[in-house]
Amino acid sequence: MSNPLPSVLAAIECDRAPALARLFDWLRIPSISMDPSFALDCARAAKWCAVQLGELGFSANVRPSTGNPMVVGHRKSRTPGAPHVLFYGHYDVQPVDPLSLWRRPPFEPHLEDDGLNGPMIVARGSSDDKGQVMTFFDAVRAWIAATGDVPLTLTVLIEGDEEADSIHLDTFLRANAAELSASLTLICDSEAWDRSTPAITISLRGFAGVEMTISGPSRDLHSGDYGGAAINPIRALTKVLGELQDANGRVQIPGFYDGVSDPSAATRDRWQRLGFDPEVYLAEAGLRNPSGERGRSLLELIWTRPATEVNGIWGGYQGPGVKTVIPAEASAKLSFRLVPGQDPAAIYAGFEQFVRARLPPDCRLTLRAFDGTRGLAIDPSTPFLALAASALEAEWGVPPALIGSGGSIPIVSAFKDVLNMDALMIGFSQADDRAHSPNEKYNVTSFTRGTRSWARVIAALAG
């Protein structure tokens, strides 16, 4: 059989206008998951997606979940021995406020051109994640148009609560583990490296979160009556938190760095070739100097070093003027970004030990741990990764950036933990796409090259 890829790519070119029209249809549905008044719209967006999959030969339907409905579809390849992959995406979108900052209504998709990005699809959900999901669907469509089949057996799972931290996904995966199992998860919900370089995310930091309260006096005290003589929980809290890092930025929690390895020479080489500019990255945050551990590069700090951050702190009086109170308690929320080798349970235990060792007399500690996820790293030499990388290089003319993410993607952990599936994370959105912000957009080039990229990745994974 001759190489079918040229005809598949040609089919994508022929489908450009209809593809845009289909995406616009989906974008017109205001499927905001975090506002219950849009629940019917979420159901409509799910139904739209199931119909779309039906057109592509999937047996697809909308399933109830503990949250918004899930869309599940199956399509068996006619190719003998075709690998089985699961594609995951989400149909829900972020809220649109502040509405006044949108140049046009967020659910009236249209094309704009800012002279920099070329034509852009502007609408809520255009890049996060409807546009990205459609790149995969349209690649499947082109394969069918050109060859009558897809050389992969496909399961598709499109959820409706990703913007609410996928809080219903874990339960659904566990309840449907057998049906949803495949050899690999494909996810299209991330960014390209830049306009001319694709990217595959190969590491994610894990997450552990904790809320702590230090209580002291049995009631709020007047700081005239007791100031300088009674323990102030804010003093205790700031002393504990102020000692979390040493002068070199190293986290002082016992055992925090146990199991953490330094990046390999090959990894450092890859980073070197990315042409990453730490000054530009920091400048986007209004900063000039890296913080955190001394002697580590910025990419290392974000991608492969664990971190401890206080995300919130509160206690005592926060209003205008003066209130001379010694509060009965003070609280903080912390998060730990974890890398492979670190165990969330051990981090919680080490943190508790760290705090208790510094707790003054008469103080009580309340700790509440939030669910943790481990850090994740995919070996760049893993076969599926190498195949996908070659496919992307063939489309873009440059090899993809193999990047890390400093954040955590709970769904990736969920697929790994519940179904023992690795994830191939490829996305085509750009850093300036304003996901979660007014005037969200998705470049038409992201949309088209994304579709072409998936067409090639499908071929590559089919082997």
Place this chain on the structure above:
Amino acid sequence: MSNPLPSVLAAIECDRAPALARLFDWLRIPSISMDPSFALDCARAAKWCAVQLGELGFSANVRPSTGNPMVVGHRKSRTPGAPHVLFYGHYDVQPVDPLSLWRRPPFEPHLEDDGLNGPMIVARGSSDDKGQVMTFFDAVRAWIAATGDVPLTLTVLIEGDEEADSIHLDTFLRANAAELSASLTLICDSEAWDRSTPAITISLRGFAGVEMTISGPSRDLHSGDYGGAAINPIRALTKVLGELQDANGRVQIPGFYDGVSDPSAATRDRWQRLGFDPEVYLAEAGLRNPSGERGRSLLELIWTRPATEVNGIWGGYQGPGVKTVIPAEASAKLSFRLVPGQDPAAIYAGFEQFVRARLPPDCRLTLRAFDGTRGLAIDPSTPFLALAASALEAEWGVPPALIGSGGSIPIVSAFKDVLNMDALMIGFSQADDRAHSPNEKYNVTSFTRGTRSWARVIAALAG
């Protein structure tokens, strides 16, 4: 002339029932200064007070101020060379919420007996401060009844915004400095030492307050994208505040203890005789251990040592669950309790120096200082104090406790700063009077012995 005091005291005994009836009249007026909807009631309470003074031979009237009206009255003694004193008090009261915790309506004064305090006058304002003001008025009334005159020339100033931190008093004192000047201020707004021991407050800590904000990133950052690499203002703030005290509780602000002296041997002797129990004091706050500077007694810590307390702190996310944010800024409110020898301006400067020395790169500091007052101490051998102490001992059978206050009383500083007048602070309320709380009460014995005490102090000061 024979000693008039026995007949003055006899007049007080004869006046017991009418005195209670007058106080009840005043207590029925809900003169809550912090709620503008009670402004007319405040004006009524002021008018009631001016009428009362008129009955006592004062030329008295109600004066507008920048807040609730002031009551000012003058009464010249017929005694040649009679000393001229100013009596200060307030007619406004605290709000009454939570109303549901009152056993009877707060402005329906009545007598109760709890088997411990004897008969108690229960009503909002009974001890703070209408009952205490009336002890002085009734002593004046008894002097007039028994002798036809008072052996002191009197100016009375009763304000209506004390519970709002006397924010209008300073302006009024400055505008009427000549009229209000006298040789000494008498204030009846403090507590007795216990049920059988009177007290004179001879030291007050001063106050300096500051609000600080540390800003870092130009916007809130995602702690996945920047955690471990961008400065977190909460980290900077907790580090600064966590270093405010060393391991021995000593404040590390440069120059903080400049000018601070240790209490004299005589002072320590006096404290020793008070029979103060630090364990009881701490237990009222649910604590067992003193905090603050090591090696200092609790009374020393509260009365004659300066202190630094964080009264409030906030930054980042305080809601339920997790939000992985590195906030753009974090803030705290601090107060400094000052003792004689410390200059509020120097404390502010030292604090700013302390913070700036610890400010990480890329961070900006915003500081806002609140008005400061110096600490105050009256030499126990000062003549007016010795005279008043003898008078109190004659009434109570024991010498008064010469006590400090860990808090600041801005009005005392105002009289000192604006009019250069020292203050004689005598009060008769008890620690269990529930000032500012539901079911506020004033023991009838406080009321009667308070009146008798003032009658004697008037005699003593007249010489």
